[in-house]
Amino acid sequence: MKSTEKFTDKAEVYEKYRPNYPNEYVEYLFAATMLNENSTIADIGSGTGILSRQLLKRNLTVIGVEPNDDMRKKAEQLLNENVRFISVKGEAEQTTLRDKSVDLVTVAQAFHWFDKEKFRLECKRILKPQAKVALVWNSGDGASELNQKSAEICQKYCPNFKGFSGGIDETPEVYQQFFKDGTYEFKSFRNDLELDFEGFLGRYLSASYSPKKNEDEYENFRNALSNLFEKYSNNGQIIFPNITRSYLGKV
Known part of the structure; x- marks a missing residue:
């Protein structure tokens, strides 16, 4: 299956259960890139528009690719009333955007799917001189026992599981190869999530690697997550240890 097809039939659950990025991250991004209301951001691999929506609140133009x-249709349904949102069918390696047309490229939860070198060249083409690329993930805190146990469940029941975020957090050399001269700024922001059972389950079912309802391991996967929630929850709520990881630099 092509990476661009992995989220087919998951738009509803993805939009409903994937978390926002912390306001502290958005503040940092604007301060570090000196964006203003005349700026245009290309949000590549924009999905259902979770980060795009947060950026649009700052009154700038966002192109969701x-x-x-x-x-994409889910994002259009949610965001098309905002005249500063432009939806484009395109891929990271071939966005269809004009040369030197954007002030910032953002990539939320998607960089691990891209052909890194082709995407780097595409960024160089569409970015204005001196503009930057911002890569960001909401990732489960690997130091927590809850996330270690959930990873074991995913390894057991999800044949396509290669680690959270495609395992890319374990390969820092990828960022050194991607950013110009291997130089980038790394920041992390605490973004723990308080979830009920539906939210906890939805967080995993929205993942590209999770089995769909018509697949053999779906019920086993769901039952194992249910048992995990029961073990670690308190009064119907669970704290999901989550970290927002940010990488910002020129290409």
Whole structure:
């Protein structure tokens, strides 16, 4: 299956259960890139528009570039009333955007799917001189026992599981190869999530690697997560240890 097809039929659950990025991160991003209301951001692999929506609140133009029809249509449904949102069917390596047309490229929860070198060249083409690329993930805190146990469940029941965020957090050399001269600024922001059972389950079912309802391991996966929630929850709520990881630099 092509990476652009992995989220087909998951747009509803993705939009409902994937978390926002912390306001502290958005504040940092604006301060570090000196964006203003005349700026244009290309949000590549924009999905259902979670980060795009947060950026639009700052009254700038956001171009959401998304190849998956289900995900892109969900973003259009939610964001098209904002005249500063532009939805584009395109891929990271071939966005269809004009040369030197954007002030910042953002990539939220998607960089691990890209052909890194082709995407780097595409960023160089569409970015204005001196503009930057911002890569960001909401990732489960690997130091927490809850996330270690959930990873074991995913390894057991999800054949396509290669680690959270595609395992890319374990390969820092990727960022050194991607950013100009291997130089970038790394920041992390605490973004723990308080979830009920529906939210906890939805967080995993929205993942590209999770089995769909018509697949053999779905019920086993769901039951194992239910048992995990029961063990670690308190009064119907669970704290999901989560970290927002940010990488910002020129290409």
